[in-house]
Structure formats: C-alpha cells, structure tokens
Amino acid sequence: MLVVKIGGSIQKDERDFELIANRISQYSSRDRTIVVTSALKGVTNSLIEATENRDKAVEIVSEIYDRHVKLLSKIVDGPEFDNAFKSISKLADELFRIAWSIKVLDEISARVRDYILSFGERMASVTLGAMLRSRKMDAQSYPEPLLVTDDSFGEANVIEDLSAMEARKVLDIPSKIVVVPGFIGKTPTERYTTVGRGGSDYTATLLGKLLGFPEVRLVTEVPGIMTADPRKFPGAKTISRLSLEEAMELAQMGAKRLHPRTFEPMFDRDIRVYIEGLYDEGYTLVQGTCDSSDKLKGIAVLDDLKLISVESTNIVGKIGSAARVMEKAREAGVNIISLSQPASETTIHIVVDSKNAERLSSRLQELRDVDSINVQDASAVSVVGCGLRNKELFREVLREASSFEVASISRGLRNVSATFVVKKDEGFNLAKDLHEVVVKWIN
Structure with missing residues (x-):
C-alpha cells in the first residue's frame, strides 16, 4: 500500500x-x-x-x-x-x-x-x-x-x-x-x-x-532534493539518499519548500519516502538514520535575515542577560532563528527574519545597561550531512568558512548540520565555496 x-x-x-x-x-x-x-x-x-x-x-x-x-x-x-x-x-x-x-x-x-x-x-x-x-x-x-x-x-x-x-x-x-x-x-x-x-x-x-x-x-x-538550488548553483546534484536526521535539517531550513514537519512521522516507523520529479527521472530516498559511510549532502541558504547585535560592557558576568533578550523577543512575538554570545560576554548576536527586526529592535531598546543596538542584513548558510560528525570533515568545512567574517556558528540536530551567519553581501560567496566542498564529498 x-x-x-x-x-x-x-x-x-x-x-x-x-x-x-x-x-x-x-x-x-x-x-x-x-x-x-x-x-x-x-x-x-x-x-x-x-x-x-x-x-x-x-x-x-x-x-x-x-x-x-x-x-x-x-x-x-x-x-x-x-x-x-x-x-x-x-x-x-x-x-x-x-x-x-x-x-x-x-x-x-x-x-x-x-x-x-x-x-x-x-x-x-x-x-x-x-x-x-x-x-x-x-x-x-x-x-x-x-x-x-x-x-x-x-x-x-x-x-x-x-x-x-x-x-x-x-x-x-x-x-x-x-x-x-x-x-x-x-x-x-x-x-x-x-x-x-x-x-x-x-x-x-x-x-x-x-x-x-x-x-x-x-x-x-524537481527530481528529488538537490545539493543546492540549481538556479543559483549550476553544479547542484540530486541527492540519492538522505538519513532521517539530514532530511529533517534540510526541511527545517526550507529545502524545496518542504513543510518543516514533513519527516517527523517517520520516527520509530519503517517508512520509505521518495521525493521524485514528474518531468525528469531521478529521486531522493529518505530512509533510516545516519550511516558511517555518510559524508556531506547539501547546503541551504536563508537570505532575508537581520543580525541584531546588542552591545554593552555592563552585561559582562551578569546572570540572565541572554534570558532578558529572549523575553523581549517573546513579548514582541518574534521567533529567534539564532542567538550567540562570545566568551567576552560584551555582545549578544540575534538572527531574526527581516520582517520582525524592527519590532524586536524597538523592544530591545527598553533594556537597561545596553550601549548600542546594531542591525544589519545577514545570510545564514548551512551545510548538512552526517559526515560533520567526522572531525576531519568538519575541520575542512570550518577552513572553507574561515576566510569570511562569520558572526556566529551553530550545530544542528545530532550534529548533522553547521550554520554560519555572515553579512548578506558575503552569503552567496560563502555558500558557493561550501557547496564545492559538499559536491566533493557527496555519496
């Protein structure tokens, strides 16, 4: 059936x-x-x-x-x-x-x-x-x-x-x-x-x-999920197989405009999902969990983002500074895509959808002990693949990203994705370089 x-x-x-x-x-x-x-x-x-x-x-x-x-x-x-x-x-x-x-x-x-x-x-x-x-x-x-x-x-x-x-x-x-x-x-x-x-x-x-x-x-x-958007990356290839973890990461990042919960029903179920094209042969099979032979599978780019930087020397060492930022986001009804803070604790970086940036920025102005709030256009570039659990492969991805001014780095579900937030005008070039690494290692 x-x-x-x-x-x-x-x-x-x-x-x-x-x-x-x-x-x-x-x-x-x-x-x-x-x-x-x-x-x-x-x-x-x-x-x-x-x-x-x-x-x-x-x-x-x-x-x-x-x-x-x-x-x-x-x-x-x-x-x-x-x-x-x-x-x-x-x-x-x-x-x-x-x-x-x-x-x-x-x-x-x-x-x-x-x-x-x-x-x-x-x-x-x-x-x-x-x-x-x-x-x-x-x-x-x-x-x-x-x-x-x-x-x-x-x-x-x-x-x-x-x-x-x-x-x-x-x-x-x-x-x-x-x-x-x-x-x-x-x-x-x-x-x-x-x-x-x-x-x-x-x-x-x-x-x-x-x-x-x-x-x-x-x-x-389209004949399956591809390593990247083929309209922007001519060398994009169809991914033959994705583990459940990889598929969920790509869905969450908007790959092929899949519903973010598309693959949730597969947990604890022996279900095969084929994503296939009507006009061209080819498909992507989603089945099972990460395999030891898995390497890198694809990239996803979110472009219409804003990076909000909350800067202050007064928040250093103060317990609950990030919590207060998140509370302001909750009050504004804004979903935070990414939040990070360097070890110096002088800055909190928040990534949100562009349409929500002004509303959140206004709320953050209400915080005490804040020196400045800066807002700039940003892109989030994610690499997906179970191979990121391999230290050597992860280091190769990091080396490729190191030539860019990265505002934050985060790891995804079960360490099968790595996301880099950069200025918007650097997003495409970073994505292009990372896609070349993916195509090199795809299996």
Missing part, C-alpha cells in the same frame, strides 16, 4: 495531468494507492490574495472557479465531467458566499481565512479524481480532510489518535485509488484548519504513519 502526494506546481495544464495519470497508473497497478493532492498551481496564493484584498474577493473567486471548469473541460469528458462540474460548482457557491461576506464586512478572522484556503485542495481532489476516472481508472475522490487538528488556525497541530480513526475511513472505500486533500484539517467541532504552507507533504507522510503504509512518494517538479 502506498501514499502518493501530487504537488500543486505540477498541476498547471492538460499535459501535466496526462503525466500525473500515467504516474498514478504505474503505482496503482501494484498497490492500493492513497493520492494526496495540493491545490492547483497558484490557487492557494489567489485565495490568500482574496483574504487580503477583500474588495476583489468575489472577482478572484470567480477566476478560480472559471479556471477549474476550463481545466475540467480539457481533461475530463462524458458523465465524469458532468459529475465533477456539479461538485466544483457546489464548492464554488459555498466559496462565493464567504467571499461576499468578507467583502461586505471588510474583516476576516484566522478561522475564516483557513476556511477559505480549504477550497483549493477540496476542488483539486474533485478535479484529479474525475480525471483518473475518465481514463477508466478505479478512483474515487474524498474531498474532506482526513486530519483532525486543534484550533490553532494557520498552523494547526494534528491530533493523531483522532486522525487515525478518520483516516481509516478511506480504507473502507472499495476503489483502488482514493484522492484526498493535503494541507487542510478539521477540528473536532468541524471547523476547517490548515497545517502550514507545504502541508501536503506533511499530510502524506502522516497518513503513511497513521495507515501503516510502508512507502510514501512526494511527486513534484
């Missing part, structure tokens, strides 16, 4: 759907298949725009509806088109009503926002299921979420025991292929929620765990 996730980036036109049908047919010929679908390419962004630009909400919803109907007319025919058209129209009517409401009220809550975003995946599951049936495949759509969550709208937490009971409902469906929505959930009181961008990957691996399926395939536009 198998879970296959179909990404939104590969659901653009009839050519994509022809390739998707072939891929699903290939897998379902040997296995019972649960297909987790994202919304069509760009639809989630359009729905977000409708929630933010409420004067145009109805117009945007109309465009989304027209796009689904136009696509249906190209990839589905006969009775399957009629049935899918009715289902899409029913969902669209529901969406039109809420769009009118937010336009008139000119306000929106987090709960209503999640409700609006849920329509992308629900419409996609109807569309994909109809396309498969029109090709005489034994498929059925199940457009309601299988995940039961709490009510933390926007970043809901999955309640696994209730989700397992809900997910098992699809096993009672006699069809060999069942198409379900990713990204969305429902509270026990039937309120729609979302689990965060990239949440369809997380949905797929979680369903693999909850249903006891041994294999999950995440199908996207």
Whole structure:
C-alpha cells in the first residue's frame, strides 16, 4: 500500500495531468494507492490574495472557479465531467458566499481565512479524481480532510489518535485509488484548519504513519532534493539518499519548500519516502538514520535575515542577560532563528527574519545597561550531512568558512548540520565555496 502526494506546481495544464495519470497508473497497478493532492498551481496564493484584498474577493473567486471548469473541460469528458462540474460548482457557491461576506464586512478572522484556503485542495481532489476516472481508472475522490487538528488556525497541530480513526475511513472505500486533500484539517467541532504552507507533504507522510503504509512518494517538479538550488548553483546534484536526521535539517531550513514537519512521522516507523520529479527521472530516498559511510549532502541558504547585535560592557558576568533578550523577543512575538554570545560576554548576536527586526529592535531598546543596538542584513548558510560528525570533515568545512567574517556558528540536530551567519553581501560567496566542498564529498 502506498501514499502518493501530487504537488500543486505540477498541476498547471492538460499535459501535466496526462503525466500525473500515467504516474498514478504505474503505482496503482501494484498497490492500493492513497493520492494526496495540493491545490492547483497558484490557487492557494489567489485565495490568500482574496483574504487580503477583500474588495476583489468575489472577482478572484470567480477566476478560480472559471479556471477549474476550463481545466475540467480539457481533461475530463462524458458523465465524469458532468459529475465533477456539479461538485466544483457546489464548492464554488459555498466559496462565493464567504467571499461576499468578507467583502461586505471588510474583516476576516484566522478561522475564516483557513476556511477559505480549504477550497483549493477540496476542488483539486474533485478535479484529479474525475480525471483518473475518465481514463477508466478505479478512483474515487474524498474531498474532506482526513486530519483532525486543534484550533490553532494557520498552523494547526494534528491530533493523531483522532486522525487515525478518520483516516481509516478511506480504507473502507472499495476503489483502488482514493484522492484526498493535503494541507487542510478539521477540528473536532468541524471547523476547517490548515497545517502550514507545504502541508501536503506533511499530510502524506502522516497518513503513511497513521495507515501503516510502508512507502510514501512526494511527486513534484524537481527530481528529488538537490545539493543546492540549481538556479543559483549550476553544479547542484540530486541527492540519492538522505538519513532521517539530514532530511529533517534540510526541511527545517526550507529545502524545496518542504513543510518543516514533513519527516517527523517517520520516527520509530519503517517508512520509505521518495521525493521524485514528474518531468525528469531521478529521486531522493529518505530512509533510516545516519550511516558511517555518510559524508556531506547539501547546503541551504536563508537570505532575508537581520543580525541584531546588542552591545554593552555592563552585561559582562551578569546572570540572565541572554534570558532578558529572549523575553523581549517573546513579548514582541518574534521567533529567534539564532542567538550567540562570545566568551567576552560584551555582545549578544540575534538572527531574526527581516520582517520582525524592527519590532524586536524597538523592544530591545527598553533594556537597561545596553550601549548600542546594531542591525544589519545577514545570510545564514548551512551545510548538512552526517559526515560533520567526522572531525576531519568538519575541520575542512570550518577552513572553507574561515576566510569570511562569520558572526556566529551553530550545530544542528545530532550534529548533522553547521550554520554560519555572515553579512548578506558575503552569503552567496560563502555558500558557493561550501557547496564545492559538499559536491566533493557527496555519496
């Protein structure tokens, strides 16, 4: 039995759907298949725009509806088109009503926002299921979420025991292929929620765990996870295998825009996850833990960051100085990406997302005994690989970074990553040099 996730980036036109049908047919010929679908390419962004630009909400919803109907007319025919058209129209009517409401009220809550975003995946599951049936495949759509969550709208937490009971409902469906929505959930009181961008990957691996399926395939536009972004690093290669620790580090750093919790369900489970391309051959297998033969696997770069330096000779030797900085971050509602302090204790370096820097900086001004607070653009460059546990290999990485002005160095989960914070104008050059080390040692 198998879970296959179909990404939104590969659901653009009839050519994509022809390739998707072939891929699903290939897998379902040997296995019972649960297909987790994202919304069509760009639809989630359009729905977000409708929630933010409420004067145009109805117009945007109309465009989304027209796009689904136009696509249906190209990839589905006969009775399957009629049935899918009715289902899409029913969902669209529901969406039109809420769009009118937010336009008139000119306000929106987090709960209503999640409700609006849920329509992308629900419409996609109807569309994909109809396309498969029109090709005489034994498929059925199940457009309601299988995940039961709490009510933390926007970043809901999955309640696994209730989700397992809900997910098992699809096993009672006699069809060999069942198409379900990713990204969305429902509270026990039937309120729609979302689990965060990239949440369809997380949905797929979680369903693999909850249903006891041994294999999950995440199908996207690129053939696996690469050593670096190939648009910026021409020498980037597909990584053939990642340990669970390495995959989690890369997901946390935003590699391939994976949901940061994508690989959590694999802990204590014998699950194989393949990340594969629809257009090109190649894949990355995520399975098992670090192996003694593992070396380096890839780099990740976070660019849109700010380095805030809190400087004072008055904080030297004072217990709780860093704690007071973190308390100010908590009060400001700002997530700290990295925090470090040299042995001299005269400076505390904090790395945050650029959009949060001004808010945090203002809060830090309230601290006593601070001489100055400096803010500058920064990049965080991370090297990932179990081989970093090897002292010689780690020293080679450090030597490559030593020619740059590094503000802080940190180690990641189980010492399988090393992150260097530098000035933004040095970020790309550091990443390029470190990527050359990775490509040299990749296995």
